[in-house]
Amino acid sequence: MRLSGKTAVITGAARGLGRACAVRFAAEGADLLLMDIAQDVAGVPYPLGSRGQLAHTAALCEKAGGAVVAKVADVRDAADCQGVIDAALDRFGAVDVLVNNAGIAAPSGKVTHDITAAEWALMLDTDLSGAWRMMKAAAPAMVGQRAGSVINVSSTAGLVGYRHFAGYVTAKHGLIGLTKAAALDYAPLGVRVNALCPGSVRDDPVVEGRMLSEIARSLDVPVEEHEEIFVRDQPTNDLIEPADIAAAALWLASDDSRRVTGSVLTVDGGFTAR
């Protein structure tokens, strides 16, 4: 068990990659604080995770052997972020791993100059500033422990551009910048910060993922054909599975990667290698 005795905080844990990471971490011995906004947000054109989905993730983790606390909280709210970290410290006594996974793929699908100010602010506030708020809340405890691993879930959109995704691409690029700068801040203090860049991840019904279909929708790709269309761009001729991302996150969370900080781990089937 590679996370035995460790406590992990995972944002966006109701479904998708957050759930995949949470269940895998629980199976590896971690105790978990699962956080999700668990409600829809005005301006996001698709349904976000729900309370039921968050409870389901928690149940899956308990079944896998972890002790779990589920919290409904919004990464756009600093007090929410602090409350989640305090709950983790109170309940578990430590925060060893923070997975900044919460993020939205849309509003997107517009040329840069067509994006409204509100859309731009919402995207950056969630996908970039949300991760910063969680780090701001969690880092003091990690520094006190002289140990901790922060995993910022960026994207291949943090490495290359995508047409009609200026907000998302900006936020995800920014997240890599935040990762590198914070890594240097905390390197002497035993706290590691790394970025994880998933490519095109299949919407696995087991984790109730829907990111890829929402990206397809923003691009006006027919949803029923979207997997086939994304596979065409994959050098490996297949999509990434949520389990692949969970495995990469597990490595960054565990002491196996203890000398790794400020790095960008890309899991994209070779997409950005071209």
Added chain:
Amino acid sequence: MTQPGRTPHHPRQKEPVNAMSEEPDPRAAAPGARTPDVRTAREWAGLCHSLTVRVPGPVDPGRLDRNLAAGARRRPALRPLRLWHTAVAAPSGTAAAERRARAEAARPVRPDMFPVRAVLVHCSDGAADLVLVAARISVPRPALDRLAALLLDGAADAWDDAPDIPACAPFPPAPEHDPVPWGLGLPGRAGTTGTVPLPLPERAGLDVRHLVGALALALARYAAGDEGADAGVTVGRVESAALRGYDDIRAYTVRTDDEPSTADFLAQFDTAPATAPRVPAAGLIVGTAQPGRSHRPCLAPVFPLTLHAERQADGTLRGTCWFDEGTVAPQLAERFCAHVAHLAAQLAESPGARPVSHLELLTAAEHGSVLRAGSSAPVRTSGGHLVGLFEERVRSGPDAPALGDGTTQLTYRQLDDAAEEVAAGLRAKGVAPGSRVGVCLERDAGLVVTLLGVLKSGCAYVPMDVHYPQERLRYITEQAQLPVVVASAGQFPALAGVAVVAPGELRELGAAADAPGEPPHLDPGQAAYVIYTSGSTGRPKGVVVPHANVVALVDATADDFGLGPHDTWTLFHSSAFDFSVWEIWGCLLSGGRLVVVPYWTTRDTEEFHELLADERVTVLSQTPSAFSQLIRADRESARDLALRLVVFGGEPLDVRMLAPWFARHSPADCRLVNMFGITETTVHTTAHTVTPEDVVAGSRSVGRALPGWSLSVRDRHGRVLPPGPVGEIYVGGAGVASHYLGQPDLTAERFRTDPVTGQRVYRSGDKGRLRPDGSLEHLGRLDSQVKIRGHRVELDEIRAVLLKHPRVSAVALAIRQETPGDPASSRLDAYAVGSGTAQEAAPMDAADVRDILAHARRFLPDYMVPATLTPVAALPLTVNGKLDPSRLPAPLPLTPRAPATVEPSGDLTDDIIRVWSRVLNTEVRLGDNFFELGGNSLLVVRLLAELRASGLPRVSSRQFYHHSTAGQFVQLLRTLIPA
């Protein structure tokens, strides 16, 4: 953006200066106002306790929530208390459910959070465990019990008397604790709490004082093999309910060295324990078991070994031990607990008059297993004696090369024939079988022929180094009652009643003798040689070693080392040093070729490296001191070596010095074996193959006993110690020598029949410990024996010689390494107090110093003569009246010295004087002799290497020894520098 710190042109420039770097070092003050002190979770855990209450199902979780809500309304101070719910997908009582409850009960609260945590663990069958964790300082045991009761059953008004819960005070730092020198914990595991059961017998008569007594006794026994054990042991004792902070720890300090009776010993624990100055290494926390609930008084060990015992309803005690795995290895903690339990049972049973010294630490079964772990069964037993086994080699390969020294090459048959002549010559000289024959010869083929010849004559050889001072040669000859000494003409002092005969003369006598008579009867148990080693009484002592021991040594190693006719060995060491026994007989009994290294080549590392390459030597034996020089020579040489096995012996090996060797030589090509041994146990006792991993770890293991040898570690009363504690190394088995020649008292003291095993054992005087895998760590000497560049030296022998000088009334000796960790820089400094009273005695002057050292040189071999002698008014002593070496002054360089015979003349002289001064660490003048200023053979090597590196011509060690004043050396160099 250009960041100067990252531009390749300024690699050393510091990180760019920007606004952030104005902040103080983040290590000193971590950012963030809420950052607690940097404290490991383990430290918090030591200050927390937990209570787990089994709640039979079906549990209505809402009820507990309602109870708490009601309580919080009544007592606002409790508002921050949360009740957390967690589900485990298993019925209560299963391993999974228990594991979860235990994990919750072991999870400390934080000093920056509310000081109590409540978790209800719901099992799949409807039952639950209520787990309360709290900081002991804020919520002691009674408050915790009360809180649990209120949560489970508390109607609203019941909460009125709920305990006050003060906010967490800042947790005090963990105080220092006594060390656990035997713990063998892994530093990398620090912070991990290990748990082992305390296997107490279930008997009603066993009470807490038996347990505290057993704990003290076990600690005392574990310390009884080491120095400092006389100070007594301190053992902690505290009631679970009274334990809040570290201030509440109480302790007993007891002595066991005066062998109290069981009753007197136990009576000490009837009084109240005292405040402990430091946290003892081990302590007992006592509580009372309550049905349906379990209390953990600390979530990390409070003492390095924390024993927790609970009185049960039936009057028995049950216990658990927690320990930090960084301090104590789990295997050793488990053994320790078994020993405590075993002693506690004996204390409870023992009649009061029985002395505690009669109680056993180990059970009979463990006793046997510890002794077995330290022993190795022989892998093969050739039987017979050296001569017979050598002659078998002659028959199986008569024309195989046996011996060479650069000028002479002998096959096995030729060596055999030559040795027969020596044997016949001895017979012609009237030497009867069973006698001892002195051999004092330079290192060449003739030496080996002579040693073999002595054995063939049925005698034992007594080797003496030709460089020994006359007094020492005389003493050995007389003490060993040698009728004949084989020595080159003019090389041995004339002594009444002793025939000195040259080897050539012996062989001529033998060749001229009539047809050889019956070969003498040889018994494997008869002496093969007597080697004199340093003796603490001021005189060397002769160790008598039978043939069978040497045969067993070769049997023990031949298969493992793959020794055979394909091997070429060196005879590098003096025949008076028993490392040579291994070199000669290890080679000749396995059919190898033995290359005798000329004396001057042993002193010249470059020349020796050439010899290793030229002769394609495969098996090399070296002291670590010599090998460290060879590593340097090897690095500078382009020659390829054929070495496949290097055996270290003679002195402790610091494996870290081997790093540069492993950087050039794979362990797959050349195996390095560290062997710990003693002359009295026939050269070697253990073997350990050194790996690059050992080098990184700085391993001190000398490995397991050789097949046929056995090891145990004993306390000062000869009792067997388990793995872990330090004690005296006892060696038994095939290598134990027969006795000290002519010294029955000393023999009886060191060679004993072990009452434990009935075996003959040798008490080595070496300190060591067994590791749980049966390997031995060698940790130096119990007495004043030291190793100087591989030579075994009793400081008492040097002291005794110096004290014989009329001007000396007291002596102290100090070994110093000018370069710490470099054995080649070891130097012996003497301090002497003049004779007469302080008022009357004339201060010792330089002439006295020279005279005293000259006196030492008459009795002691070079390596035992102090490099300096510093007069002092009195020896500095500690409060205990022991010598305080730290207060000895810096040694005085030897001055004034011989007048300069050659005046300083030009740059070459200045350069050389400068290098000499640096190597000798003293001011040198032209008339000074290198060796009289503390120089030694290894410093010669270093000096010559330095001068050569500065571009001067190569000077061999031999040339140096013949030009050993600075002036002579300068003249020598002038003749070597091309005009």
